[in-house]
Structures are given as C-alpha cells and as structure tokens.
Amino acid sequence: MHPAWERVIEQPQPHGHLVQIYDQRREDSLIRNATRYFAEGLRKGEGLLVIARARQHEAFRKQTEGCEQAIREGRAAFFDSREMLGRLITGGRLEWSRFESVVGTALETVRPRGDDPPGVRAYGDIVDILWNARQYSVAIRLEQFWNKLRTRSRLSLFCGYSMDIFAADLHLLPLDGVLSSHSHLVPAESDAALEIAIDRAMEEVLGGEAATLRPLIRASCRPCWAVMPTGNRVALWRRKNLPGRSEEILRLAQRHYQALSAQ
Amino acid sequence: MRASYRVLMVTGASGADLLRSLQTASDVAVWRAEGRDDVLRSPLPHVVVLDVDHTGAEFLEWLRSHPAYRSTPVIALTARREAAAIERLYQLGANTCLLTPLDPAAMDEIAAGIGTYASLLRNAAAAGR
Numbered sequence: 346m347h348p349a350w351e352r353v354i355e356q357p358q359p360h361g362h363l364v365q366i367y368d369q370r371r372e373d374s375l376i377r378n379a380t381r382y383f384a385e386g387l388r389k390g391e392g393l394l395v396i397a398r399a400r401q402h403e404a405f406r407k408q409t410e411g412c413e414q415a416i417r418e419g420r421a422a423f424f425d426s427r428e429m430l431g432r433l434i435t436g437g438r439l440e441w442s443r444f445e446s447v448v449g450t451a452l453e454t455v456r457p458r459g460d461d462p463p464g465v466r467a468y469g470d471i472v473d474i475l476w477n478a479r480q481y482s483v484a485i486r487l488e489q490f491w492n493k494l495r496t497r498s499r500l501s502l503f504c505g506y507s508m509d510i511f512a513a514d515l516h517l518l519p520l521d522g523v524l525s526s527h528s529h530l531v532p533a534e535s536d537a538a539l540e541i542a543i544d545r546a547m548e549e550v551l552g553g554e555a556a557t558l559r560p561l562i563r564a565s566c567r568p569c570w571a572v573m574p575t576g577n578r579v580a581l582w583r584r585k586n587l588p589g590r591s592e593e594i595l596r597l598a599q600r601h602y603q604a605l606s607a608q
Numbered sequence: 609m610r611a612s613y614r615v616l617m618v619t620g621a622s623g624a625d626l627l628r629s630l631q632t633a634s635d636v637a638v639w640r641a642e643g644r645d646d647v648l649r650s651p652l653p654h655v656v657v658l659d660v661d662h663t664g665a666e667f668l669e670w671l672r673s674h675p676a677y678r679s680t681p682v683i684a685l686t687a688r689r690e691a692a693a694i695e696r697l698y699q700l701g702a703n704t705c706l707l708t709p710l711d712p713a714a715m716d717e718i719a720a721g722i723g724t725y726a727s728l729l730r731n732a733a734a735a736g737r
Binding site for chain 2: 521525554557558559560561562564565566567568569582585586590
C-alpha cells in the first residue's frame with residue numbers, strides 16, 4: 346500500500362470517516378487495515394469502540410497490538426453489530442434519538458487515556474449488514490447519523506462494506522450515497538494493483554482508445570465523493586458512464602486483479 | 609473523411625478552447641448551440657458538452673426532460689468549485705463534470721477523450737440495436 350494511504354489509516358483527520366469496500370472472500374484485507382487503524386489510536390492513548398460482527402472480534406483483538414490491555418483499562422470496548430442493530434431499529438425505523446442513546450451509551454463506556462482525552466476511534470459494520478440486506482436508504486441514514494455524532498465529539502470512524510465492485514448487480518445509485526458520506530475510501534489491497542488491472546482490461550477491450558479516454562476520466566470531478574485511489578475512481582467512472590463495455594472490462598479487470606493480488 | 613462521432617457543445621466563452629480542440633480532433637463532428645432552439649435543430653449527438661455557467665443548471669434539467677436527450681451522455685463544464693453545486697449537476701443528470709478553466713496542456717487530450725467516449729457510446733448503441 347502507498348505510504349500516503351497508510352498515513353490516512355494510521356492518522357485519520359480528527360473527524361475523518363474512512364470506508365473500506367472489500368471482497369468478502371478477502372476479509373483479511375479489512376482486518377489488516379482496521380487493526381492498523383486501531384493499534385495506532387491505542388498507541389496514542391485514544392479510545393477504541395468496535396461495533397462488529399461477533400465472528401470478527403477475535404481477529405480484531407488478536408491482531409491489534411495493545412488491545413487486550415486497553416480492554417482491561419476500559420479504553421477499548423467491543424459490541425456485536427447484529428445485536429446493536431436490533432436495538433437501533435424500532436418499529437422498522439431508524440431514529441436519531443434512538444441512535445444517539447444506544448451509540449452514545451456505547452461511546453461512554455470507552456475512556457481514552459489522560460486528562461485531555463485525545464478522542465475515540467470507532468469501527469462500525471452495521472451499515473454493511475443493512476447494505477447486504479438491500480436496506481440502502483437505512484444504511485445511508487445511519488452514516489449520516491454517525492456524521493452528526495462525529496461533529497459533536499472527538500471521534501473518527503472506520504466503516505467496512507463487503508461488496509464486489511466488479512459485480513454486475515452492484516447498486517450504483519445508493520453507492521453514491523455511501524461515497525458521499527465518507528472522507529476517504531481506503532484501498533482494500535494494493536491500490537496500484539487495481540489501477541493496473543483496470544488499465545490492462547481497458548486496453549484489452551478498447552485497444553488504443555483506452556489511453557485516449559484516460560485524461561477525460563482523470564479530469565472528471567466529483568468532490569462530494571470520498572477521496573479514493575485512482576483505480577477505484579476509474580472503476581466507478583466506467584461503471585457509471587460506459588454501460589455495456591463496462592461489464593466486459595470489469596470481468597477482465599477482476600481476473601487481473603485477483604492474479605496481481607495473489608502475487 | 610466523414611465524421612463518425614457527433615458532439616454538441618452548448619457553451620459560452622469558457623468552452624472556446626475545448627471547442628477548438630474538439631474541432632481539430634479527427635473523426636469528430638462538432639455542433640455548437642446557443643440555446644434550446646439550437647439544440648433541437650442540431651442532429652442528435654453522441655455526447656453533449658454543456659457549459660452550465662453559461663446556460664444555467666436548469667438547462668440541464670430541461671435537456672434531461674426532453675425525450676431525445678434523456679439518455680444522451682452530458683459532460684458538464686463549470687467554474688464553480690463548491691461541492692454542493694457540482695453534486696447538483698450530477699443529480700440533474702450530468703454524467704461527468706469538468707472544472708473550468710481546463711488545463712491548456714491537457715486540452716487536446718481531454719478533447720480526444722471526449723471523442724473516444726462518443727465513439728464508444730456510438731458503438732455500444734449500435735451493438736444494442
């Protein structure tokens with residue numbers, strides 16, 4: 346991973362809101378990035394709030410340096426995201442007052458070190474549960490609630506979404522909402538690998554036209570979206586703007602990406 | 609040579625350099641329109657380049673409401689940097705937004721990219737027929 350992205354993960358902006366989109370079959374990339382984010386926060390004395398599926402707790406705790414001690418000191422707390430989702434949704438609705446009460450209470454259990462607490466790093470994947478249940482608008486609403494909470498407290502956030510950006514049935518419209526709710530989209534694997542894979546696939550499908558299309562994609566501007574690696578930006582641009590050819594390119598890009606990631 | 613790809617430019621002064629670059633690109637026929645009547649008189653393009661600072665964002669809204677232009681890709685040009693203003697253009701139906709002034713060094717490359725984009729769309733439409 347490029348050092349600039351390592352810095353984004355290790356030292357997020359005070360109210361940074363990171364997101365990683367990852368292939369469920371390669372959950373190790375999420376664990377690696379998230380635990381890097383956790384460990385650096387704990388090293389600085391920050392608090393840690395993890396709201397994740399119970400099956401991920403062990404990997405997060407095992408791979409985060411200083412995590413067990415932070416739990417003993419009350420600086421880190423883990424919650425089951427499925428259980429918390431059940432408490433957040435009442436009567437099929439997600440309301441701010443409920444969110445503030447449930448998540449606010451969870452946040453209060455975390456006590457950062459020192460007299461001038463440096464803040465809390467949080468991880469959440471309730472949005473992923475909602476996304477994969479096709480509850481897109483609720484997922485985006487939840488992101489907006491997190492953003493509201495971030496402005497009121499010294500809190501940065503890391504979200505994980507398991508989705509296949511190469512999939513033909515990826516829902517692009519709600520994805521806009523996800524990308525607009527975050528400050529940075531961190532690369533799942535090597536950010537260069539995705540860019541190379543897409544470039545190769547574009548050249549195979551479009552021939553010489555691939556190179557001439559690239560400056561237009563590069564000049565395209567979408568400031569509401571999270572800052573993201575070039576490979577992700579190109580992949581999303583293609584999906585939105587080149588129906589038909591996009592599927593062929595993404596199918597080939599996926600093959601190249603898997604081969605490059607396995608190296 | 610007969611131009612294969614049609615680009616319709618609805619621009620003011622800020623799009624003049626891009627217009628010149630597009631006009632010199634091979635295989636691209638460029639029409640220029642000033643307003644709605646001009647647009648409706650022009651042959652249906654493969655891509656529209658729209659200077660929204662010249663026309664107003666409501667022009668894009670009108671374009672998208674017209675049956676002939678509902679699915680024609682639109683590249684919006686704007687000098688406005690505010691994220692909300694740019695996002696509104698996407699919500700109104702722009703496929704891509706380019707910030708003006710465009711980099712003069714990259715102008716020819718961007719023009720070539722627009723030509724390629726038009727050609728790919730034309731080919732995709734032909735394959736879908």
